[in-house]
Amino acid sequence: MAISKINKFHIFAHLSIKEQLLKELQKLGCAEIMHIGRKTAFHDWENVNDISHNTSTELNKVKFCIDLLSSYQEKGEKGLKSLFSSKEKVCYEKLVELSKNLDYDKLYQQCKEFEDELNQLKLKENKLNAVQEELQDWQELDLDLSTMNQSSYIRYLLGKIPKNNYDHFISEISKKISNNFIQLLGEGKSEAKIVIICLKKDIEKMTEVAQQHQVEVYKYNHPFSGTPGQILKEISKNKKEISEKRTQIELELKNIFKKNKEIYKIFDYLSINKEKEEATNFLKKSKNTFVIKGWIKKKDISYLEKMLNEKFKAYEVHFTEPEESEQVPVSLDNHKLVQPFEVITELYSLPNYSEMDPTPILSVFYFIFFGLCLSDVGYGAVLAILCYLAIKKLALEGSAKKFFTLLYYCGIAGILGGIIVGSWFGDILSYLPSPLGGVRYFLIDKLSLFNPTDNPLPLLILSIALGIIQVYTGIILKFLDNLNKGKLADGIMDQISWLLFLTGIIMVLVQNMMAPFFGKMAWILLISGIIILVTTQGRASKNIIMRIGGGILSLYDITGYFSDVLSYSRLFALGLATGIIATMFNMLANMVNMPYIGIFLTLLILLIGHVFNLLISGLSAFIHDARLQYVEFFTKFYKAGGISFKPFGLKTTYTKVIDKE
């Protein structure tokens, strides 16, 4: 069966072994613990609310330390190396011990202090930068800015004036204010910088005139004293101090990081604990006992029983089949070869527990379609080899492994597809020197079945035919599903009718190539299909006219089937595109005609071109193939909406927990 059979379990035990039991369950990692609902047995038992320590906060603290410290780790530890190194293996007991030894609270305080200090420095630096920027413009000024407005007799005014207004401004000032001194400090593109000195009593008048001439007055209000030049010097000195201090802190943080590499393990340990605490919330207790309710795969029941038997003496465990009304979590369980294709199903949505898993059938179609879309031996081989290496070298696990295995299969499909259309990195074989012509002859002329560039029709027909097969499969699956549920009548009216109708149409279309008897058969099928459809499709409505109307309208759905089938022509188009783009790059590379460096340039064009084409064609193949499954295939029969089975286990981020070291 493609969907794992799942059973419900209840475990009862004495409160004293609660922690121990949860820990063992978590280590076993094959049971999902669920909430005990209101309307079930034990709903009147008490909740277990005895969480004393605050794991979430601790976890956040450790996360904070990791984020801060890891950004200061030595170069070389970051990047590729860490990406490609597998997780460190640790046993559970070691984690417990570590968490006791490492005072992460202290570490947090330390980190927090350093971070605060860094922020302070940043703030200070920003302020300094702002002042620096302001004063850049006034470097020529040889006046102490802090004393600007403290004199008892005179006032300064610094400002920028549009050049056009300058002359008028000067004359206006000399007209209105008798004692004044205006100096031009410098000129920009459209503005002039000026400093105006006047008597204290005239300042208001002066400001007014300045405003009329659009003078942008600069007000200095920063704590530094001295001329702009002096201040700028002081600022750069301060900035230097700040950066020195920062380097010091960074060095310190690096040291802390070196000493506290175990912090990653602490993080994992705390996440494990957090999950355990969350599971605790799902339990209910009476005075002396507690109960755990959950889901477990039927095949894992023996592991659970064995574990309980070995580790505990007093307990009681019950297994029951899920009730029909319950939303049972779903876990797909397929043959090893089919398993990677679950990725495609999961991307759409998991099936309901009571429905069927489409993955086994989907996998066959997905494989064939991908092969036709990529359809190049070279690209398929590169994809397959890369994925194979990734799986072996990186020791991938879980969903990543599944995904790469899927791509590995896709690569193989690409190789097969390439063989039948005779595409090897496009037409690279035709550049082989003539002594190797035999190889080319064998690989292309002998092995390939199609030559889409010269005669596209056969491959196009194959694509459409595959489409018809998949659409038929979808309809038949729906029929079988109806049959399973004892709705034979629905199956005949909704699916068999369409099968008759569609088969009839196809046969009518090809009848010229067949015996006359075939044509007669075709019309019989076609008409019987139409009759069933017209008479039954409107059965939901009560009115007889509406019924017939609905039935006739339903014939319009034929356009849907028609466009579904035509949609498969993309298999041909995408496959052809891969080959032609590859050929294009080969030709470009061949055009390079330069002495000495020509060969390198050729290789470079080939490398870049083919990598690019592999990426684009691979992506298209993946997406369009998935789309065909989702839009054309799944809509015929598939009922999605299952929730995934998430066993309670040791979920870690940085390490891998093992039994023994």
Add this chain to the structure above:
Amino acid sequence: MTDGIVLAYLGAALSIGLAGSGSAIGVGIAGTTGTGIMTEDPSKFGLVLLLQALPGTQGIYGLLVGFLVLTRIGIFAGVPAQLTIDQGWQILYSCLPIAIAGFFSGIYQGKTSAGSIGLISRRPEETGKAVVMPAMVETYAVLALLGSILLLNGVVI
């Protein structure tokens, strides 16, 4: 050189130029949204790049048809075919499906991609669906490509 070949050149130029422009606009639209999303979460770069690349295929299809035309009329072989005006028109018309559909579908696919980028920024678990949505638009570019290839194949030179 005959007059027909000029029309064939126009066809190749249109399919490469228009489909490429459509892709450029589409990739641009998706990219603008993508950069916006990345200001909040730079770690989404990989996914955003993937979605941004999706409207890029029209340009490739256009180039592909243009390339087919040029191969067909023997430009690469160095001996341009002697095309009549009729043949020239036929080639030009063959290029139109991918030129027109490539241009418009590129733009709209870009918009859908932008929407999908918005989707993954809020619900990263729905990546699969987000990637399929723009592919729905691309269907029509693929069909146009198919049309162009078949039409071009039908031209007798």
